[in-house]
Amino acid sequence: MKLRALKVDWPILQRWDVPWGWQTATLTMIACGVSFVLTGLVEASVLPYLGFQGGEVSLEEKAEILFAGQFAVTAVVLGVIYGITNSFRPLPDDIFCYDWKNPFSLQNGWLMWAGIGLASALIAIALAGVALTTFSGENPQRETDALIRLLPLIGSSSISTACLVGVTGVLAPILEETVFRGFLMVSLTKWVPTPVSVLISAALFAIAHLTPGEFPQLFLLGAALGFSYAQTRNLLTPITIHSIWNSGVILLLTFLQLQGYDIRELLQAS
Template sequence: MTPGNQPGPQGEQAAAPRWKQLLALVSLALSLLLWLNGLLDSLSRPSVGQSLNRRQLELAVLAEPQLPTPWRPLLAGPQPRQTLAKALAKDIKASNISGSTAAPALQLLEQGLSQLQAGDRQGAQGPLEALLADPALAGGPEARLAAALLEPQSPAVQAEGHRAALRLVGVTVVPAVVLLLGIALLLRELWQRWRGRSPEPPPLQGPQLGGLDVVLLIAGGFVVVGELLTPLLVAPLFSGLLNASGITSPLREGVSVLGLYLALMAGPLLILVLQLRGLGPAPEGGWLQFRWRPLGSALRRALRTLLMVLPLVSLSGWLLERVWSEGSGSNPLLELVLNSHNLPALACFGFTAVVLAPLFEETIFRGVLLPVAARQLGAGCGVLISAAVFAVAHLSLGELLPLLVLGLGLGWLRWSGGRLGSCVLLHALWNGLTFTNLVLLGW
């Protein structure tokens, strides 16, 4: 990579007022403390990976009778019921430690499965019927599976099994095909670059800001204002408004996530607007270089890069799991999506994850941080720094490496194509795939 050819901004840090330097220093110190605390706190949060694995096994048990016999071992595994019973025992232990309300459903389902595995169908009826009789557990995936285990020949259960089979294909076969396509595209890209056939990247344009401005934007705006002050000041007010409106769970959680994320965005974006206003006339395409048009080419570049990044992120996640099997906590939004069966709430979660988060995060990390760092340190360092800050900002040690690889892919797309709009689309596609997978497993 080669650095952008833009001149440095006028009035760099040496000419900045002392109060501005002090504010940046305090913001940076607070941000480091908050992020370090958040990363360490992720060690005590449950990982959504265990829940995803269990949900996929539940789906496999439900779908197995409806799968063609030759495909059953490939799609559902050789012994899905036995494997699910082991996963349930592990999740029960984790749920009891964390005080999760999911423990009763898991315990009843595990007891029923164990009795069925032992050949005691009559003994399995007690826990399975208790699971169905509990109003707090009714309608959930464990209750639907319990009904299927009790009455496997029921027409309703068979119809549910057919739907489960389609969902199982969606979360197993489709990702595998996409992964193979991504590997092929990645090998082709590497071959073209090795043969020197790849086009030269355009000049990397970005806002004429200095490092001090970026520290104030990210440390001061994104972390201190957005992640610290916004929850403290806005969350109680927003909770009062929700109480007054009469909105109840689960929609309450969806509206709360959407509203608080909008509030989190407001402070950093206001700071950025004020910073850009003092730069004078913007270049063609604007300071951030969204350049949405032509939309078709931006979408094609985003989709192509998504396919190439997917195998690398999957590999990094697999390696991390081999080295650190326990992992750490995931983004709480993932659990909310997985366990929600309310369409309006899912719409709020989806809009936040697929629209707001890509627009906001790409504006900060690839729209500002990357080109400013690239101008001062070189494009390679700019891509790496933006990816590292992007990964740390998600506050999960267990997802740090995969997020770093995803950030490198987003940075490479920004550097190679020059368009921030493509990065937003790639980020939205990635979050959309994750969201869809969670809905298929959790619904």
């Protein structure tokens, strides 16, 4: 009875009741990857026919194209996931759950645990950075590479900023959390304990960003996202953490840019 009570008190130790097998899980992840690539290729091939040539596109148009591309990818990949899993409906209530109720519940409040997860991620990444610096004698690489590619758009106009926040703070978190936490992590709990599935999905989440130098940071962030989601069984929790993490960086850099700071120099120095 005591062990049973422990499982109730700690949802993070419980597995999801996953209705599909490994074939569906594998097929869905492959389909998501293929859809992501094909959508990008289609977008790249269509843009010239719409009158958007690389050297003739303004910064605002680049930001709008980035937003439209991310919107298309998000819609297509989520369509693939929900299309494949639709045959298993009705699904358990805690799969693909977006529940706005009781945000501050200590047991499973999505906003409460989003705050806890975000704070945990910040502390873990800071400690990891100190440890890596201490043992290697070099500063760990952070999100510099990805951000430098966005630098021309950051702070260039209110439209560019809105598009970047829409991409990084809304569309990307919804897409990535649905794929890596809502589907992959949940699916893995059919074969491995939930904490193990959190770590596996966090590792794949980090690898998928194709930035090896940022793997430690992304892995720790993914772990915080996964454990927070396991506690609440509500996708609003990791989406909120991911959104604040991404959009907070963009808004901070926009503010610094408007204050006259050299953002490129600051990023390379960090």
